[in-house]
Amino acid sequence: MIHPSHFAAVLLFALCASTVFGITMRDTPPKMVRYGAYCFALFVGSAIVLSWVMFLIAR
Amino acid sequence: MASTPTRPAAGKTQKGFVYLPLIAGWLVPGAGHFLLGKWARGALLAASILAMFILGLAMHGKLYTSASDILSLLSMLGDLGSGLLYFVGRAMGLGAQPTQTTVADYGKVFIVVAGLLNVIAAVDAHNLRTGRKNS
Numbered sequence: 001m002i003h004p005s006h007f008a009a010v011l012l013f014a015l016c017a018s019t020v021f022g023i024t025m026r027d028t029p030p031k032m033v034r035y036g037a038y039c040f041a042l043f044v045g046s047a048i049v050l051s052w053v054m055f056l057i058a059r
Numbered sequence: 060m061a062s063t064p065t066r067p068a069a070g071k072t073q074k075g076f077v078y079l080p081l082i083a084g085w086l087v088p089g090a091g092h093f094l095l096g097k098w099a100r101g102a103l104l105a106a107s108i109l110a111m112f113i114l115g116l117a118m119h120g121k122l123y124t125s126a127s128d129i130l131s132l133l134s135m136l137g138d139l140g141s142g143l144l145y146f147v148g149r150a151m152g153l154g155a156q157p158t159q160t161t162v163a164d165y166g167k168v169f170i171v172v173a174g175l176l177n178v179i180a181a182v183d184a185h186n187l188r189t190g191r192k193n194s
Contacts, residue, residue, distance in 0.1 A: 016107040024183040
């Protein structure tokens with residue numbers, strides 16, 4: 001069994017999901033790469049922002 | 060004056076059973092794109108979906124086998140999106156242990172999302188086959 005940290009799990013999830021989103025939602029390879037990177041940044045960025053929001057709420 | 064076809068990929072792939080890439084893509088991740096000659100895309104899709112499914116199992120995620128309530132039913136439908144991976148996993152007794160740790164909960168989500176992403180990939184292959192998506 002593997003035990004990734006929550007953040008490592010977020011990175012793995014974002015990488016795989018962004019790859020599929022990029023390929024399936026755009027027509028050309030450059031647009032696919034751009035959209036995949038955009039999705040990855042949104043996944044990871046929103047996870048970080050929400051983590052900080054929950055941290056501040058819990059204090 | 061000759062006009063340039065707007066959908067070259069669609070014109071090239073209009074022979075044979077139209078739902079074959081959809082069904083193949085559902086059964087085996089990336090197979091729908093392989094059938095259409097999209098080797099790189101198929102390989103990336105297969106790698107992503109397989110990685111998510113295997114990581115989910117490696118985290119001791121659960122493979123849903125019954126629909127006792129609405130959430131289990133929806134999760135099982137998500138798992139079924141993985142096609143043969145789901146049936147092989149069940150046949151091998153994988154993902155049968157109850158969810159007891161946080162990591163196993165992540166794993167459960169990885170497996171469900173792998174199935175949902177596989178459905179998206181299979182539909183994309185179908186759209187390429189029918190010409191709804193250009194390339």
